[in-house]
Each structure stands twice: as structure tokens, then as C-alpha cells.
Amino acid sequence: MDWGAELAWLGKVVTDKLRTERPTAAALGLSLATVMLASATAEKGIVGGEKTKQEKAAEKAAPTSSPTTATDASPTGPAMSKKEADRRAAAKVRVRVDKAFVKNFFKLLRIAFPKMRSQQGLHLVALSLLLLVRTALSLKIAQMAGMLAKRMVEAKPWPFYSAVIVLALWSVPASLCNSGIKYVTALLQVAFRRNLTQHFHGRYLTQEAFFRCVGLGSVDHVDQRMTEDIQRWSDDAASLYSSIFKPIVDIVLFSHQVAKFGGYKAPGLIIAWYGLVTVLMRLLAPPFAAMTNQQQRMEGDFRGGHTHLLSYAEEVVMSQGEVNQRSTLNRLFHAALRQANAISFTRARHAIFDGLLVKYGSVMVGYAVCAISNFSAEASKLNSGELTGLYLHTSRLLTDLAKAIGALILTYKTVAGIAGYTHRICELDKSIAAIEKAASRARRQASSSSPTTAPDSAAASPSSAFASSQNGTVVVGDTVEFEQVPIVSPDSTVLIEALSFFVRPGMNLLIVGPNGCGKSSTFRLLGELWPLQGGRITKPSYEHLYYVPQRPYMSSGSLRDQIVYPDRFSELTNVSESRLYDCLAAAGLEDILDRPGISWDAKLNWSGDALSHGEKQKLAMARLFFHKPRFAILDECSSAVDVDVEQKLYQACFDRGITLLTIAHRRSVWQYHNWTLAFDGNGGYMFSPLKFTDAGDLHLTKVVFASDEAMIGKAVVRTNAGAQVLVQ
Structure with a gap:
């Protein structure tokens, strides 16, 4: 309510009436004060009418994004997997404001606000003081409003003008206080977000947790939880x-001030009414948190579909899949639209009860409260001016009291919104905690089963032995070796029952086989990305084992940063430009520095169009040459480069003493290897030294390990047609 406009209007009407009907001035003032109380009680639409700030916060509650990708949502997609079924079941979990929420909320609050003796503690103390000062100023302004009305009714111009000036002076500290409250609250929001984000970054971006969360989908849409959900939780929690x-x-x-003018009946009546309203609203309120949760999940499906489409824009256009994608996106959009319409209808239906209980019910309570003060013994002794001032003062106090109680009631809606964010963030926390627990248990198992390890075991990844979270063991050594290791995917698909092979320095291993036979799965186990179900894996520490994928990751930063990745050039010492140039030259990429706009310090969109796919593969090999590990995993790493450049890349690996474990379908790569691990696609394999026949076939000279023990010690030729011929 605009109190200045209301008071000006009140003054004009009262002054006019005083000129003709002075005896009725007190009654007029009383009536106007009552109307103002009733109007202000319903001000800001406690639930009816315009949405309040708390309602808007609750409307954003619990943004649970899609547990499925755009391809998963396709009506022609494969049957639902167990992981997908688990995701959808988790999406149906109802978010409630209950004991579990309180426990999880305070768990996050301890992270966001670790101790009172901190910067956040100072902010909280400052905010508390400002809130107390703001309440004191509200009392003073209410008193001044009553004084203004009194001066009007008494028709004393100069005292009235002086009261206006005093009120204007009081508005200065009130304005400063309001601004200070917003500023300190914003500081708390930023501090909460910083602490939460740094906490989860520290736990999430680790070797043991990152791929399990993202690559294996143990929790959906980690990016949204780490950014938007944490930000909204921080904003709402600080404002709470x-x-x-x-x-x-x-x-x-x-209540104490109002009681001075008629006892505690007036505030008691208001509190009792709003208490009843709270109970009724709680009983009648639909599950807005769960409904909004579902809506945000569908919105996440729709947004995820667009994100997926952007990632494969070229492929979709080349395959003329626009119509199919349009149909899929329209279906996802209409599902979200139907849910939004359902929420709007439910909210409108609920607003009927809100209007009856709060808006119009408050008018009746306002009349009753004013009547209590009107008929008090103290009021009967006052003249018309004093009576008008008294009732305007008390009505302002009653209005503020009603607002305070209404705001406290509506806090429940804000809490319902926070409950959604808390649920999603704690899902991420529980997922990471389970991974950390499995890693810790695996390390203990590895330590007990292998009391002696290689001297460089301390340099291993912090997730060393993580892959042994089931029944297997990973230890650090000077070689790569699999001993009776089952190749089992996270969805329990068995690819190989028991795989055994070894790679020692100087042995360049070629891994061949049809798609889906277990080639990349073997590397995932070696990289500790999948849980190990049994057997034993020996591997060098991570600084001596480097992975070069088919689609290399291009980080942000300068050209120097691209070469030294995953290190940062600014954190390294004694790294000269000549060394970096040698790495580029070995990868056949030295001419990149001759291009306009590219220099050592150039910060381009390296993952975009700054480099072609083949040049990105060369840059990934330059990284390999910079780090010079003992072993390198090459997963189709040269598929986009010319054959002559490919020969140069492999020769550079030999010159640097890097032992290779290679997956490659291009036969031009095979000649650079002397051992092979050949999968047949039916769960079988053979591991043997390698030669090439004049026809270009693979000659396994003497099988060392095989799924069929009868093949051990035999010589086998794998023809270009895929057949295996036993050599007598």
C-alpha cells in the first residue's frame, strides 16, 4: 500500500468533513482506518491475487531434469534398461518437507555455513542487526503515521507540515536499512554458493568419482545440479x-505495541485467525513441490532433446532426420506443456480457498480487531484528533502484524521450494559418497591382498584400486597385466568371462575384433572407469599411462595449455617453447604457428572450428610426446590423419620408447605392433606374438592365453575375411 497517497486522500476527506461536520470526524477517521487495515491485511496478495515473492520462489522449486536423453525418449528406442528403470523410479520419489528434508537441509547448511567465526558469521550478525533496526523503524513510522492523521483532523497546518518533514527524515535510515538488508543477504547467497560449489567440485572432479557420476550415469544431469540447483538453493537458503x-x-x-491500546485480544485474534488459516491451507494444499518437480523433469527432457540435437547437428542434416527430430521435440514439448497447464489449473483451484480464507477473511478480522480497540476504555477519553491518530497508528501496527504473520505462513512455500533443491543436491552427494566408500573399501582390499607394491605406487591416482570395488584387485606395477579378469559392463553384460594378457615395455599390443566385443571395455577397466568384478589388474601409475582417444578433449586456454594438458602451463616450470615446438613437429602440426591469429598465447575455440578433426588428433599426439609416458593407450587416435602422417606419429612413439596398446580398424596401423589381443565377438579371445603374412593377414605365431585353452601354444592366421585358420 502507498501510505503517502492514502494519507493525502484521508487528509483531504477529513479536512472537508471537518469544515461541515466536525463532530463526525472521529467516526470518519475510525471508518477509514478500518478500511485501510482490511486492505493492507490483504496487501501483496497473501495467496490470492498477485503472486508473492515466496510463491515465485516456490514455483521454481525442485528442478529435476530429465533422467533420460533425447534418444532414450524416442518411441522407437530399445527396451528400457535396468539403469533407466531405476532413474524413472527415482524421478517418482515424492519430495516432502519432513524429517529427511530437515536432516539433508542442515547437512548442506553445515557445508555452506561451516562455523560462526567466519565471514558468513559476520554477515549473519550484520543481517540480524539490520532486521532489528528495520522493525524499530517500522514502529517509528507507524507512530508518525498516526501523528500525521492527528494533525490533519486537528486542522493545524504547521504542526502537520513539521510532522511530514520528520517522517521524511525517518525515511532516510529506513531506505538505507532496506538496501543494507538486500546487500548483506546477497553476500550470504554468494558465500553459500561458493562454499557448496567448491565442496562438490573437490569431491566430484576426482579420478574415482567423475566418470562414475557422468559416464555411467549414476546420477542424472550433474551439470544442472552443480550449477543451477546449488545457486537456487543458496539464494533461497540465505533469504530464508x-x-x-x-x-x-x-x-x-x-503485538506488544498493539496490546497497549486494547490488551492482547487484538493481536491474539489475528494470530488465532492466521493459525487456523495455516492449518486449513496445509490440509487443502495440493502437492505443489511434487508437481513442480515433475514439470521441471519434463522441461529437462525438452531441453536435453535440444542439447542432444545440437551435438549431432551435422549428422542429423546429412541423414535428413529433421522431421524425425521435430516430431520428438514436439512430443517432449507438449508433455511439458500439459504438465504446466495441469499445475496452472490446480493453482487456480487452490487460489479460491486462499482468497476466502486469507483475503476476505482478513477483512472480517480487521473489522473485529478495530472494534476491540474502538470500544476500549482508553479510547473513550480521547478527543477526535487523538482518536483518529490513535486508530491510524494502531491500524498501521495491526497491518504490519498481519503482514508479519502472513509472511511467516508463506515461508512454508519457500521451504517447499528449498526441499526440491535439497533433494537433488543430496542425491548427488549420496552418489559421490557411495563412490568414495567403494573406493576406500577397494583400497583396503588391495592393500591387504598386495602388501608389497611397486616403488612408484604412491604416485598412483587417488582412486588406485577403485576398480576392485567388487571382487577384483588393482595394483601398481611396471607392466600392464590382466589376470583372469572378467569383462563385465556396469549393466552386468558379460563380454569376456576371464581375460588374461600382459604388456611389458617394448611390446606394442594391437587389439582387434568386431564392434561390441570388449576392446574399449578392456581400456575402461584399465582406466578404472568400470567396477572390477574379479581377477587382478597390474598397471603403472597414471603419470606413466596416457590415453589418446579418437575424439580428444580440447580444454580452454592458450596453445601452450593445449599441449601440456591436463597440466596448466602457468603451473609448470622449465618448459621452453622449443620443447613445445618439438612436440608439435613430431605430431606434424608445426605449421599451425604460421596461421593468422594463432600463436603460443592464442586463446581460441579449440574445441570448435579452430582446428579440424585430424589436427585435433595430431594435437592430442603432441600431448603424448610432451608427457612421454611409459605406456600409451591409442584408441583410434589417428583415424582422421593421412597414412604418411600416421607413420610419422607411430615412429615418434618408438623413438621416445613409448609402449603402445592400440585399438585401430585401419590396417595401415597394424604393422607397427608385434603382439595382438584378438577378440572374436562371441566372448572368445587369443593373446599372441604377431607377424603379418604376405597377404596382409594377422599371423598369431604362438598363442599365450586364450579363452579356449586348446588353442594355447598353437599358431593361428586371421584372414582379411575374419576367418581363423590353424597353422599345423
């Missing part, structure tokens, strides 16, 4: 303190 603390202080102080 003000939403609770100030109304409570207001209720206590305003």
Missing part, C-alpha cells in the same frame, strides 16, 4: 533467515 527472523521479531514487537 530473513523470511523467518524478521516476521517473528515483528510479531513479538507489534
Whole structure:
């Protein structure tokens, strides 16, 4: 309510009436004060009418994004997997404001606000003081409003003008206080977000947790949880303190002030009414948190479909799949639209009860409260001016009291919104905690089963032995060796029952076989990306084992940063430009520095169009040459480069003493290897030294390990047609 406009209008009407009907001035003032109380009680649409700030916060509650990708949502997609079924079941978990929420909320709050003796503690103390000052100023302004009305009714111009000036002076500290409250609250929001984000970054971006969360999908849409959900939780949690603390202080102080003019019946009646409203609203309220949760999940499906489409724009256009994608996106959009319409209808239906209970019910309570003060013994002794001032003062206090109680009631809606974010962030926390627990158990198992390890075991990844979270063991050594290791995917698909092979320095291993036979799966186990179900894996520490994929990751930063990745050039010492240039030259990429706009310090969109796919593969090999590990895993790493460049890349690996474990379908690569691990696609394999026949066939000279023990010690030729011929 605009109190200045209301008071000006009140003054004009009262002054006019005083000229003709002075005896009725007190009654007029009383009536106007009552109307103002009733209007202000319903001000800001406690639930009816315009949405309040708390309602808007609750409307954003619990953004649970899609547990499925755009391809998963396709009506022609494969049967639902167990992982997908688990995701959809998790999406149906109802978000409630209950004991579990309180426990999880305070768990996150301890991370966001670790101790009172901190910067956040100072912010909280400052915010508390500002809120107390704001309440005191509200009391003073209410008193001045009554004084203005009194001066009007008394028709004393100069005292009235002086009161206006005093009120204007009081508005200065009130404005400063309001601004200070917003500023300190914003500081708390930023601090909460910083602490939470740094905490989860530290746990999430580790060797043991990152791929399990993202690559294996143990929790959906980690990016949204780490960014948007944490930000919204921080904003709402920091604002929650003000939403609770100030109304409570207001209720206590305003009730005490109102009681001076008619006892505690008036505030008691207001509190009792809103208590009844709270109970009824709680009983009648639909599950807005769960409904909004579902809506945000569908919105996530729709957004995920667009994100997926952007990632494969060229492929979709070349395959003329626009119509198919349009149909899929329209279906996802209409599903989200139907849910939004359902929520709007439910909200409108609920607003009927809100209007009856709060808006119009408050008018009736306002009349009753004013009547209590009107008929008090103290009021009967006052003249018309004093009576008008008294009732305008008390009505303002009652209005503020009603606002405070209403704000406290509506805090429940804000809490319902926070419950959604808390649920999603704690899902991420529980997922990471389970991974950390499995890693810790695996390390203990590895330590007990292998009391002696290689001297460089301390340099291993912090997830060393993580892959042994089931029944297997990973130890650090000077070689790569699999001993009776089952190749089992996370969805329990058995690819190989028991795989055994070894790679020692100087042995360049070629891994061949049809798609889906277990080639890349073997590397995932070696990289500890999949849980190990049994057997034993020996591997060098991570600084001596480097992976070069078919689609290399291009980080942000300068050209120097691209070459030294995953290190940062600014954190390295004694790295000269000549060394970096030698790495580029060995990869056949030295001419990149001759291009316009490219220099050592150039920060381009390296993952975009700054380099072709083949040049990105060369840059990934330059990284390999910079780090010079003992072993390198090459997964189709030269598929986009010319054959002559490919020969140069492999020769550079030999010159640097790097032992290779290679997956490659291009036969031009095979000649650079002297051992092979050949999969047949039916769960079988053979491991043997390698030669090439004049026809270009693979000659396994003497099988060392095989799924069929009868083949051990035999010589086998794998023809270009895929057949295996036993050599007598």
C-alpha cells in the first residue's frame, strides 16, 4: 500500500468533513482506518491475487531434469534398461518437507555455513542487526503515521507540515536499512554458493568419482545440479533467515505495541485467525513441490532433446532426420506443456480457498480487531484528533502484524521450494559418497591382498584400486597385466568371462575384433572407469599411462595449455617453447604457428572450428610426446590423419620408447605392433606374438592365453575375411 497517497486522500476527506461536520470526524477517521487495515491485511496478495515473492520462489522449486536423453525418449528406442528403470523410479520419489528434508537441509547448511567465526558469521550478525533496526523503524513510522492523521483532523497546518518533514527524515535510515538488508543477504547467497560449489567440485572432479557420476550415469544431469540447483538453493537458503527472523521479531514487537491500546485480544485474534488459516491451507494444499518437480523433469527432457540435437547437428542434416527430430521435440514439448497447464489449473483451484480464507477473511478480522480497540476504555477519553491518530497508528501496527504473520505462513512455500533443491543436491552427494566408500573399501582390499607394491605406487591416482570395488584387485606395477579378469559392463553384460594378457615395455599390443566385443571395455577397466568384478589388474601409475582417444578433449586456454594438458602451463616450470615446438613437429602440426591469429598465447575455440578433426588428433599426439609416458593407450587416435602422417606419429612413439596398446580398424596401423589381443565377438579371445603374412593377414605365431585353452601354444592366421585358420 502507498501510505503517502492514502494519507493525502484521508487528509483531504477529513479536512472537508471537518469544515461541515466536525463532530463526525472521529467516526470518519475510525471508518477509514478500518478500511485501510482490511486492505493492507490483504496487501501483496497473501495467496490470492498477485503472486508473492515466496510463491515465485516456490514455483521454481525442485528442478529435476530429465533422467533420460533425447534418444532414450524416442518411441522407437530399445527396451528400457535396468539403469533407466531405476532413474524413472527415482524421478517418482515424492519430495516432502519432513524429517529427511530437515536432516539433508542442515547437512548442506553445515557445508555452506561451516562455523560462526567466519565471514558468513559476520554477515549473519550484520543481517540480524539490520532486521532489528528495520522493525524499530517500522514502529517509528507507524507512530508518525498516526501523528500525521492527528494533525490533519486537528486542522493545524504547521504542526502537520513539521510532522511530514520528520517522517521524511525517518525515511532516510529506513531506505538505507532496506538496501543494507538486500546487500548483506546477497553476500550470504554468494558465500553459500561458493562454499557448496567448491565442496562438490573437490569431491566430484576426482579420478574415482567423475566418470562414475557422468559416464555411467549414476546420477542424472550433474551439470544442472552443480550449477543451477546449488545457486537456487543458496539464494533461497540465505533469504530464508530473513523470511523467518524478521516476521517473528515483528510479531513479538507489534503485538506488544498493539496490546497497549486494547490488551492482547487484538493481536491474539489475528494470530488465532492466521493459525487456523495455516492449518486449513496445509490440509487443502495440493502437492505443489511434487508437481513442480515433475514439470521441471519434463522441461529437462525438452531441453536435453535440444542439447542432444545440437551435438549431432551435422549428422542429423546429412541423414535428413529433421522431421524425425521435430516430431520428438514436439512430443517432449507438449508433455511439458500439459504438465504446466495441469499445475496452472490446480493453482487456480487452490487460489479460491486462499482468497476466502486469507483475503476476505482478513477483512472480517480487521473489522473485529478495530472494534476491540474502538470500544476500549482508553479510547473513550480521547478527543477526535487523538482518536483518529490513535486508530491510524494502531491500524498501521495491526497491518504490519498481519503482514508479519502472513509472511511467516508463506515461508512454508519457500521451504517447499528449498526441499526440491535439497533433494537433488543430496542425491548427488549420496552418489559421490557411495563412490568414495567403494573406493576406500577397494583400497583396503588391495592393500591387504598386495602388501608389497611397486616403488612408484604412491604416485598412483587417488582412486588406485577403485576398480576392485567388487571382487577384483588393482595394483601398481611396471607392466600392464590382466589376470583372469572378467569383462563385465556396469549393466552386468558379460563380454569376456576371464581375460588374461600382459604388456611389458617394448611390446606394442594391437587389439582387434568386431564392434561390441570388449576392446574399449578392456581400456575402461584399465582406466578404472568400470567396477572390477574379479581377477587382478597390474598397471603403472597414471603419470606413466596416457590415453589418446579418437575424439580428444580440447580444454580452454592458450596453445601452450593445449599441449601440456591436463597440466596448466602457468603451473609448470622449465618448459621452453622449443620443447613445445618439438612436440608439435613430431605430431606434424608445426605449421599451425604460421596461421593468422594463432600463436603460443592464442586463446581460441579449440574445441570448435579452430582446428579440424585430424589436427585435433595430431594435437592430442603432441600431448603424448610432451608427457612421454611409459605406456600409451591409442584408441583410434589417428583415424582422421593421412597414412604418411600416421607413420610419422607411430615412429615418434618408438623413438621416445613409448609402449603402445592400440585399438585401430585401419590396417595401415597394424604393422607397427608385434603382439595382438584378438577378440572374436562371441566372448572368445587369443593373446599372441604377431607377424603379418604376405597377404596382409594377422599371423598369431604362438598363442599365450586364450579363452579356449586348446588353442594355447598353437599358431593361428586371421584372414582379411575374419576367418581363423590353424597353422599345423
